[in-house]
Structure formats: C-alpha cells, structure tokens
Amino acid sequence: MSLLQQLVDSLSGGSVEVIDLTSPLSENTPVIQLPPPFANTQSFTRRVVSRYDDKGPAWFWHDLSLGEHVGTHFDAPIHWITGKDGLDVSQVPVHHLVAPAVVIDKSKECAENPDFLLEVEHIQQWQQEHGPIPRGSWLLFRTGWDARAGDPKAFLNVDESGSHTPGVSVECAKWLAEEVPIVGIGVETVGTDAGLAGSFDPPFPCHAFLLGAGKYGLTQLANLSKLPPKGALLIVAPLPIVGGTGSPARVLALVER
C-alpha cells in the first residue's frame, strides 16, 4: 500500500491525528501595540457585503480588513530590515511549509516569570534528552501563553514598564539563526520576541537574527500542549501574498498516537 494511502487510513482510524494550532480569528484577536512614534497595524474587522437580503438574496459574505501580522501569522524574511533582500511570503518554498516540528516546553518557568527568556542551554538540555534537532525543523516554543489568548490584556500583559511576555535571549536568537538547522521558530505570544525585546541589543533579536538568516517566524500558536517533544509534522499555511511581509496563517500538525 502506498505511504499516502497508509496515512489516509491512519487519519480515518485515528492513529494519526490532525491538531489545529491556529488561534480563532475575530475582532477579539489580540494585536501587538507598539509605542509612539511607531505605526501600529489594523486589527481584524469585517463588514457584511450581503446576508440573504436585497444585496444577495441567497448568499452571505463579508469583506475583511486586517494586518499581515494579525493573529496566528507568518513572518517572512522581508518583514525585517536584516532580511530585506530575502523572500517575501509568497516565495517561501513549500517544503518549508510541511516540515518536522520539535517542541520545547517552558510553560512552568513562564508562569513564574513572564519575562522568561529561552537560552542556548535550554535547547542544549532538550537535545541531550531528545537528540539533535532534525535539519529543516520548526522549533516551537511552548510558554503557556495560549491560555491567555482570549483576554488581550492578559495576553499582552502591559504595565508601566512595558509588555511582559516571554521570548528568546539575544545570544540564543543569534545561535538559532546561525548554528541550529531550523527553518523557523513558532511561539504562542503576539510576536516571536519577548515583550521587552525593544530594549535589547540588538532590539527584537529573534526578528533581527532569524529573518536576517532567511528563517521564519510563526506566532500566536495554540494547542502546543497536544504535541510531543519530537515527531509531529507541521503544516504551515500562510496566504501567498505577492510581495507580502507575512500573512495570517492556518497552522496544523499531524501527530501519531
């Protein structure tokens, strides 16, 4: 029997499961808030075109407005100045969109410290336990932040000193970009960088180093708790916006039971 037929049978039989890693998209979807003088992006809005009425007696449809970087979304290299000569979101090779995923879980640490940063040694510890990160993988960083996604205030966690959400240290971001054979990093937070990363040197190191190295970002993921540390197959599905710096994306995973 062909491999794909075996996969179809396993999907029907339940020994391979499809997990939805995408946050629902709506007017309540939290959006990053940058301080002045920076411009901010459009949150999700919709307008009815017709709803079984004079403007369309049998059909209902909406027009949408939203930023490329709203909700569960994909960061392409050209999103950052360091990647400006790199790929736009429509140019990302499809084999980077169907690729293995590894999951590093620091949800306990992030519950204690919302400013938790992933360090090189955490990934080295993971590799000691699970073996080397396979070439061409996505690294998914579980922080428990998806539990806050229904409450934009708790999700962005802003106080007078800034936004307190977990991220990646400068050293670790540089190492992931230059030394680890991942295609990108996926997170549960509003962006791949920590809430306070605007004050790091360089600012926003995940964006600066990974996108500069032609790697990708993936944000506002849900249900990472349902994935094993290794062995899941990730399906990353941004819209192929020509010249786009990113895109809202559907993200699914196949997991074998």
Place this chain on the structure above:
Amino acid sequence: MSLLQQLVDSLSGGSVEVIDLTSPLSENTPVIQLPPPFANTQSFTRRVVSRYDDKGPAWFWHDLSLGEHVGTHFDAPIHWITGKDGLDVSQVPVHHLVAPAVVIDKSKECAENPDFLLEVEHIQQWQQEHGPIPRGSWLLFRTGWDARAGDPKAFLNVDESGSHTPGVSVECAKWLAEEVPIVGIGVETVGTDAGLAGSFDPPFPCHAFLLGAGKYGLTQLANLSKLPPKGALLIVAPLPIVGGTGSPARVLALVER
C-alpha cells in the same frame, strides 16, 4: 519507523512531493463580478504600515483589505441560505481539511466549450475507470481555467450574454450533494458554479445543493494538472474566521511519485 518519520524521509528524498494548488494573492487577483442590484466584494488591496522608516525603522508590514471570497478560497455552508444553519468556516472539522483528493479532467472539453457543464455521467465514467470515489474525498474539477488566472478578462470571460466559464449541471450538483460521499468540490474558476449559473433552476446549484448538504467549496485552484486522478492528499487551510462564511485559503497537496 513511524509513519510520519517515513513521510518526512519521503518528503526529503523526493518520493512524496508538496504541490502548491494556491493562486498567488495580489491586486491582480480576479474577483467575481455580480450584476446589479447585487453587492460585490472587495478585491485585494494593501497599505504600507511602515517600511524600514520613521514609522518602523527595522520593519516592513502591510494592512490588507479583501473579501472572504477572494482568490483561492473556501466556501463554508453558511455562505448560502440553504446552509444557513450549518457550519461557519472556523467550525469545519480539521479532518475535512486533510483528506484524499480525486481529480476529474475536462480541460479538453472546456477549451472547446467555455460553458461546459460537468454531468453525472462524466463522474460515473471516471468511477468506471478509477473505482468509486473514496468516502470523505474532495472532488477536484480540472478545466484548464488556471491558465487564464493571470488575465482577469480571460478568466471571467464576460460578453453581452454573461460570463462564460465551466461549472456543474443542476442534476450533477444535486447528485454530488446527496449521493456521492465527498466533503466538497474544488475548481479552478472564480466560483464553484458555472458563469451562467445565475440563470439555472435553482440558481447557482453547486452552492445551493452542496453547501445546503453541509459540504464545502474551494475555488481558483492552480496546478491541478500536477495531480494524479486519485491518490493525492489534499491540505485545505482557510483562516478560522469566527462566524466567517469563507476565507482566502492556502491549498497544498501531497503526491507520491
């Protein structure tokens, strides 16, 4: 070795290929044009939020406006009045989004007759050759129309008598909705119905019967010529818009060589 590890190895080795069935999304994406008094949908537009400038020194991003039913997109049951008590696009079960695909190729017939309609007998002929359509499949209807997608005029093919693009007959749409165990139909044209289907009885039979039966539509697909008649695994990835009647979607297929 686990099945997913075999799949990862086959993807790396090239014996399983990822095919992108999505049309690029841009200001040139053709959009359906309904006659008065019906309202029409917003075509794709974008606005720069910042581009490595004062509004965002290190980053480039856009805001987007577009209809739910623009470009390669998904029709959910609530898009049509017959399916108004059915699922919105965010409620579609994920196992319907990763499912087998069968392809029926009538590109030769459509080149001769742009008003070509798929009939019950065409699908019965396909089944005589290839066996029954597997339960839970997507039926993909190849018409050759993707070759026109770069030219909105040729793609919509409007003259004084209306839009001349292929579709599905009333009888066949009813039969696909009620008798054939597919989850949905995918097409290369601007919508799942023929260009002239507004004058059919009932109007827009693919929408009326399939969405009314809780099935789905998928439009403006590309590269169906690269799929076998059966054996491909389809990955359909609309955005999970809460209450959405549809969504622009990324659509990929896995094909075994």
